[in-house]
Amino acid sequence: MSNNSVFIEKLRSSGLRPTRQRLQICKLLFDRQNTFHFSIQGLSKMIVNQHKEKKVSLATVYNTINAFKQKGYLKEISINSDKTYFDTNTSNHHHFFNESTNELIDLDNSEVGKIDIRKKIPGKKINSIEVIVKIANSN
Amino acid sequence: MSNNSVFIEKLRSSGLRPTRQRLQICKLLFDRQNTFHFSIQGLSKMIVNQHKEKKVSLATVYNTINAFKQKGYLKEISINSDKTYFDTNTSNHHHFFNESTNELIDLDNSEVGKIDIRKKIPGKKINSIEVIVKIANSN
DNA sequence: CAATAATTTATAATGATTCTAAAGTAGTGT
DNA sequence: ACACTACTTTAGAATCATTATAAATTATTG
Ligand SMILES: [Mn+2]
Ligand SMILES: [Mn+2]
Ligand SMILES: [Zn+2]
Ligand SMILES: [Zn+2]
Numbered sequence: 001m002s003n004n005s006v007f008i009e010k011l012r013s014s015g016l017r018p019t020r021q022r023l024q025i026c027k028l029l030f031d032r033q034n035t036f037h038f039s040i041q042g043l044s045k046m047i048v049n050q051h052k053e054k055k056v057s058l059a060t061v062y063n064t065i066n067a068f069k070q071k072g073y074l075k076e077i078s079i080n081s082d083k084t085y086f087d088t089n090t091s092n093h094h095h096f097f098n099e100s101t102n103e104l105i106d107l108d109n110s111e112v113g114k115i116d117i118r119k120k121i122p123g124k125k126i127n128s129i130e131v132i133v134k135i136a137n138s139n
Numbered sequence: 140m141s142n143n144s145v146f147i148e149k150l151r152s153s154g155l156r157p158t159r160q161r162l163q164i165c166k167l168l169f170d171r172q173n174t175f176h177f178s179i180q181g182l183s184k185m186i187v188n189q190h191k192e193k194k195v196s197l198a199t200v201y202n203t204i205n206a207f208k209q210k211g212y213l214k215e216i217s218i219n220s221d222k223t224y225f226d227t228n229t230s231n232h233h234h235f236f237n238e239s240t241n242e243l244i245d246l247d248n249s250e251v252g253k254i255d256i257r258k259k260i261p262g263k264k265i266n267s268i269e270v271i272v273k274i275a276n277s278n
Numbered sequence: 279c280a281a282t283a284a285t286t287t288a289t290a291a292t293g294a295t296t297c298t299a300a301a302g303t304a305g306t307g308t
Numbered sequence: 309a310c311a312c313t314a315c316t317t318t319a320g321a322a323t324c325a326t327t328a329t330a331a332a333t334t335a336t337t338g
Pocket of ligand 1: 082
């Protein structure tokens with residue numbers, strides 16, 4: 001458990017004042033050992049499960065997550081039209097998507113060989129290269 | 140312009156009887172030289188622009204596209220939460236996504252070097268590997 | 279404390295997609 | 309053709325995620 005000031009700074013640098021609600025969200029996301037993937041729905045449930053004095057409205061959850069995304073503290077991952085996931089791992093990396101469980105698993109950049117894009121698009125620059133490996137139970 | 144029977148068969152094999160509406164959709168998608176990417180909204184506009192006697196309801200468009208997808212005649216591509224695209228190119232291939240224009244461009248399998256996934260997930264099989272290269276104007 | 283600015287919240291609006299139920303159309307057997 | 313049945317289309321409703329709104333609450337400043 002890090003010092004509160006870390007999270008306060010994270011909010012401030014995202015253009016948000018550190019309020020009770022925002023701090024709760026911020027700690028849920030970043031006060032932990034390992035990065036993780038979540039949906040807004042899942043995050044909302046986590047908030048409810050913490051049984052704090054007051055609830056946090058969905059609007060505040062969305063606003064806070066969007067501010068973090070904007071600032072680059074979160075990545076958004078689109079797997080299919082129905083689900084949007086966010087990732088507290090903002091490093092350059094890829095994903096397995098388990099279609100049986102709807103779970104995301106990180107695929108570190110070092111766990112994928114160099115991706116060789118041989119087609120050029122003149123006048124355009126590459127912003128990102130993302131690999132999604134869809135998996136399922138093998139039996 | 141191929142023989143109608145090709146499209147009738149495409150519908151039949153998708154479990155759909157060849158009706159006027161479905162044939163119109165089917166030809167829009169497959170009676171052409173090159174494969175292409177589309178959204179439901181875009182496809183609906185194409186249908187309107189054909190000025191046929193009668194309109195085609197959105198429900199029929201969705202139903203028909205979903206049947207083709209199920210059968211494997213269309214691929215669905217998720218780039219971000221807001222937009223779902225379909226692809227009449229069902230071969231194994233990848234995509235550029237132009238973030239300036241929201242356009243998809245095919246990246247043939249042969250235009251990407253072999254993708255080397257070094258991480259194993261025991262008990263799981265790989266269903267697909269998809270690469271999305273996001274691009275934008277370079278200046 | 280008073281005045282002001284920022285925040286939270288409930289609720290409404292939006293947009294894509296799916297569902298529903300009624301009306302329309304086609305296929306079958308006579 | 310006629311009756312009967314099965315399938316299809318359609319408008320509109322329902323759903324769900326997300327964003328917008330506007331009033332109530334809370335924090336900050338003087
Ligand atoms: Mn879908
Ligand atoms: Mn988004
Ligand atoms: Zn990740
Ligand atoms: Zn394609």
